[in-house]
Amino acid sequence: MERSLMKGNEALAEAAMRAGCKCFFGYPITPQTEISAYLAKKMASAGGLFLQAESEVAAINMVLGAASTGTRVMTSSSSPGISLKSEGISYIAGSDLPCVIINVQRGGPGLGGIQPSQADYWQATKGLGHGDFHVLVFAPASVQEMVDMVVRAFDKADEYRMPAMILADGLLGQMMEPVTFPEIKDNAPEKPWATNGHKNKREHNIINSLYLKPDVLENSVVERFERYKKIEETETDAECYLCDDADIVVCAFGATARVAKSAVNHAREKGIKAGLFRPKTLWPFPVKEINEASKNAKVLLSVEMSMGQMVDDIKLAINCSKPVEFYGRTGGVIPKPTEILAEIEKLGGVK
Amino acid sequence: MAKITVNFERCKGCGLCTTACPKKIVEIQKEKRNPKGYFTAVCVNNEACIGCAMCAMMCPDCAIVVEK
Amino acid sequence: MAVVFERPHALCDVPLHYCPGCTHGIIHRLVCEVIDEMGIEGDTIGICPVGCSVMAYDYFNCDMIEAPHGRAPAVATGVKRAKPDSFVFTYQGDGDLAAIGTAETVHAATRGENIVVIFVNNTTYGMTGGQMAPTTLPGQITQTTPYGRDPKIQGYPVRVCEMLSTLSGTALAQRVSVDSVPHIREAKKAIRKAFENQKEKRGFSIVEVLSTCPTNWGLSPIEALDRLREEMIPYYPLGVYKDITAKEGE
Numbered sequence: 001m002e003r004s005l006m007k008g009n010e011a012l013a014e015a016a017m018r019a020g021c022k023c024f025f026g027y028p029i030t031p032q033t034e035i036s037a038y039l040a041k042k043m044a045s046a047g048g049l050f051l052q053a054e055s056e057v058a059a060i061n062m063v064l065g066a067a068s069t070g071t072r073v074m075t076s077s078s079s080p081g082i083s084l085k086s087e088g089i090s091y092i093a094g095s096d097l098p099c100v101i102i103n104v105q106r107g108g109p110g111l112g113g114i115q116p117s118q119a120d121y122w123q124a125t126k127g128l129g130h131g132d133f134h135v136l137v138f139a140p141a142s143v144q145e146m147v148d149m150v151v152r153a154f155d156k157a158d159e160y161r162m163p164a165m166i167l168a169d170g171l172l173g174q175m176m177e178p179v180t181f182p183e184i185k186d187n188a189p190e191k192p193w194a195t196n197g198h199k200n201k202r203e204h205n206i207i208n209s210l211y212l213k214p215d216v217l218e219n220s221v222v223e224r225f226e227r228y229k230k231i232e233e234t235e236t237d238a239e240c241y242l243c244d245d246a247d248i249v250v251c252a253f254g255a256t257a258r259v260a261k262s263a264v265n266h267a268r269e270k271g272i273k274a275g276l277f278r279p280k281t282l283w284p285f286p287v288k289e290i291n292e293a294s295k296n297a298k299v300l301l302s303v304e305m306s307m308g309q310m311v312d313d314i315k316l317a318i319n320c321s322k323p324v325e326f327y328g329r330t331g332g333v334i335p336k337p338t339e340i341l342a343e344i345e346k347l348g349g350v351k
Numbered sequence: 352m353a354k355i356t357v358n359f360e361r362c363k364g365c366g367l368c369t370t371a372c373p374k375k376i377v378e379i380q381k382e383k384r385n386p387k388g389y390f391t392a393v394c395v396n397n398e399a400c401i402g403c404a405m406c407a408m409m410c411p412d413c414a415i416v417v418e419k
Numbered sequence: 420m421a422v423v424f425e426r427p428h429a430l431c432d433v434p435l436h437y438c439p440g441c442t443h444g445i446i447h448r449l450v451c452e453v454i455d456e457m458g459i460e461g462d463t464i465g466i467c468p469v470g471c472s473v474m475a476y477d478y479f480n481c482d483m484i485e486a487p488h489g490r491a492p493a494v495a496t497g498v499k500r501a502k503p504d505s506f507v508f509t510y511q512g513d514g515d516l517a518a519i520g521t522a523e524t525v526h527a528a529t530r531g532e533n534i535v536v537i538f539v540n541n542t543t544y545g546m547t548g549g550q551m552a553p554t555t556l557p558g559q560i561t562q563t564t565p566y567g568r569d570p571k572i573q574g575y576p577v578r579v580c581e582m583l584s585t586l587s588g589t590a591l592a593q594r595v596s597v598d599s600v601p602h603i604r605e606a607k608k609a610i611r612k613a614f615e616n617q618k619e620k621r622g623f624s625i626v627e628v629l630s631t632c633p634t635n636w637g638l639s640p641i642e643a644l645d646r647l648r649e650e651m652i653p654y655y656p657l658g659v660y661k662d663i664t665a666k667e668g669e
Contacts, residue, residue: 023501049500053493054526061490061523065466065497068484073501091487195482195498197505200461206476208485352420365440365633365640371600389439404424405600411444412435417424 003180008143009034009104009173011181012166014042015147016074016100019154020186022048023073025062027055027081030114031170032104035076056081060088060101067097068207070194072154072186076102078170079120080111082128089163090129094209096193096224098157100150101135101165104173107332115332116170118254121309124167125283132221134228136164136235137282139253143177145280155187156235160227167282169305171255171334228284236286239278242268243293246275248347251290251314252303253279256335260303263340272348282310287317294318299347303340304328353402353419357392361414364389368406368415374399377406427451429460429480436474440640442630443471445597446539447478449607450508453614454481463506464498466491468520470512471545489520492527495534506617508535514544517553517577524583531588531622535613538579538625541632542651549635553577556654561635576654580627584661590622592660596629596652598644605657612662621663629655 006014013035016024024043026036036052043050053059059075066073077085082103092099105120107113124137136156138149146168153164195205211217241261243249248267252260257278267274277293277300279286294300300322302311308326315324327343329335355377362385368377369392376396385391392415394400402419426432429451437443454460463481467473469488476483486494491509499507516524516538527534543561544550550563554576558567568576584592591613595606606628613624629651631643638646659665 023497025497051496051500053496054522057490058493058496058523058526061487061493062497062500064486064490065484065494065499066501067497068494069464069498069501069505071501073497087487088490095485195464195484196502197462197464198460198482204480205482206485207483208476210473210485353423354420361434363439367440367442367640367644370641370644402423407424408600408603409445411437411440411442413426413430413444413448415424416422416426418420419423 003178005176006143006179007034007174007176008146008168010038011143011179012102012146012150013038014181015150016154017042017046017048018182018184019151020072020188021074021100021154022071023066024048024050025053025059025073025075027053027059027077029078029081031106031173032076032078032102034173035102056084057087060085063099064088064092064095064097067092067099068194069196070191072188074100074102076104078104078106079108079117082120082123086129089135090131090133091209092163093129093133093135094131095207096161097163097207098161099163100153100157101163103165103167105167105169107330113332114170116255116334117305117330117332118169118256119306119309119330120167121282121304121306124165125285125313133224134283135162136160136231137167138164139167139280139282140172141254141257141278143172143175143179146172147179147181151182158188160231167254169255232284235281236284236289237280238286238289238293239280240289240293241276241278243275243277245273245296247273247298248344249275249277249294249297249300250303250340250344251277251300251310253282253310256303256305259335259337260340262337263344266337266341267344267348272344274344274348285313285317290314290317294322297322300324301343301347302326303335305334306330353400353417354397355394355400355406356416358414359385359391361412362389362391363387363412364391365411366392367409367411368392371405371409373403373405374401376400427455429454431478431480433477435478437471438634440631440633440643442597443539445603446537446628446630447475449603449610450510450537451479452607453611456611457614459506459614462504463508466494466498466507466509468509468511468515470515472510472512472539473546475510489515489518490523491515492520492523492532492534492536496527496532499532499534506614508537510537511539512545513538513540513542513552513554517579525586528583528623528625529586529588531590533617533620533622535617536623536625537610538627539630540579540627540655541630543632543635545632545635549632556650578655580625580660583625588623589625589661590616590663591624593662594627594629594655594657594660596647596657598629598647616664
């Protein structure tokens with residue numbers, strides 16, 4: 001397929017349709033609204049459904065309903081809207097339903113701002129609702145990855161019967177880049193658990209997250225965590241750039257990683273052995289990969305558009321075996337390559 | 352010729368059936384509790400039953416089968 | 420002799436967990452009788468949110484979904500939009516539908532979602548032990564209105580059928596009761612009409628069923644029926660508030 005120049009949000013929406021997404025339920029919020037607008041225009045003619053809900057709460061519960069029937073379904077929002085969806089996400093996870101959730105992050109807390117942010121890292125990877133559960137979290141860093149990762153998110157959500165999130169940000173959502181789309185392909189597996197009418201051919205199916213007996217609830221959670229363990233072993237993904245001989249490994253995800261890569265290149269030009277480690281999956285965090293990437297490093301530097309959230313996971317991943325420093329901007333401020341370079345220089349023995 | 356059969360295990364003895372019977376022949380017996388501890392409904396005069404099923408329609412536990 | 424009355428197939432053959440005399444069981448059975456009579460069990464998906472009926476997924480033989488508190492109309496929307504040929508119903512209590520789920524209820528109705536909503540109104544939160552509901556009557560004593568509901572403090576009850584009948588997407592809004600056999604027959608007719616509306620793609624149908632909660636009202640099951648008749652029906656009059664199939668002058 002030919003390459004086209006597209007906005008990140010619109011490319012993601014097109015890719016979702018190509019991945020077999022048949023229902024989309026949204027609610028307007030900046031800076032993700034292009035996803036809804038694109039699907040409102042295209043879904044019906046492609047045999048799918050676009051519906052604007054009365055709230056983010058309703059939208060995520062419509063997702064729960066459509067997912068229960070075995071249909072590939074997606075919703076998208078931005079930070080404050082994701083907080084509203086967290087109730088439904090917990091129920092979806094507790095009911096073992098697959099779906100895809102997009103968070104085009106903006107600054108917070110509260111109403112915050114509408115400029116790019118990564119301050120929902122903790123929320124996405126650790127606290128997307130009440131109870132013991134995880135969602136798959138993918139972190140694209142280009143418009144092409146917005147496309148590739150949403151396709152993967154649908155496949156993996158179905159494979160593991162769990163929600164998958166694309167944790168993007170306002171920068172990726174709004175920027176335009178050339179992109180190549182995959183062929184239209186719905187890899188959805190058979191879903192014998194779906195509540196789509198038993199047609200008098202099987203027992204009734206029940207989609208449910210209620211278990212009043214503690215041992216039964218514990219068993220259902222433990223079973224889910226066994227699945228998570230397998231995911232942690234097999235589904236991690238990361239990009240390592242100039243890490244092999246790096247003294248300083250800069251760690252960044254999403255749009256920040258693009259800025260950090262420039263800073264790493266500048267550092268190399270100045271003779272500082274810097275590299276970039278970019279997780280593409282945030283849950284599961286690429287533990288093996290970061291240990292491999294930083295094996296020769298003296299220090300790691302996490303750069304984030306937040307006050308420092310992923311930095312905790314880096315410390316845990318390497319078991320605090322090396323110093324892990326942090327540099328971040330928040331509130332919608334994007335760090336400049338020169339700022340990151342200055343941090344690298346501070347750590348790189350440039351006195 | 353008609354009869355009702357009350358499911359002894361399922362009846363909770365709420366007595367709603369007794370309010371519905373036009374012949375006033377359904378009562379809550381006070382002699383034998385079921386395994387859940389409830390005294391259950393019985394038809395006290397099988398001869399008088401007309402099989403109208405009003406007791407069964409009023410039963411919240413679907414514990415009455417009616418034959419006619 | 421032949422069996423003239425027995426459990427409908429759509430109602431699972433298991434004991435119900437409801438308190439003695441709670442009329443939930445009657446309403447479950449009526450829904451199941453309609454499902455049986457229309458022969459739609461294999462195409463029906465039921466949705467029960469939080470409340471006394473949260474475990475109703477174990478009682479209906481059709482496919483079932485448990486929804487978050489108040490969200491059943493949104494979940495039903497997702498199901499129906501994904502599978503337009505299925506029959507979708509929600510089964511919701513008053514706290515669920517008229518307090519926490521008000522937005523989902525109103526918007527499902529105004530969109531004309533082609534679903535059936537069975538709304539069980541017993542003027543209390545039963546599952547949590549009898550607190551004030553949006554439908555609790557003025558003066559009614561509950562755990563959270565120990566001196567009786569005072570409209571000056573807690574406001575007034577919501578009359579759901581009256582409210583939803585003003586919306587263009589509503590096809591049927593009818594209030595019924597299950598306090599007596601004649602009323603039970605009426606209730607079943609209303610539920611049948613609601614499912615027929617869905618079959619004919621007429622839009623949103625709500626059947627509000629006045630129901631009892633002997634346990635939390637502190638009354639015997641038979642006294643509870645009396646209270647329903649004497650106190651609830653005057654405040655919540657039975658009848659058809661909207662029916663788009665009704666002919667002029669009817």
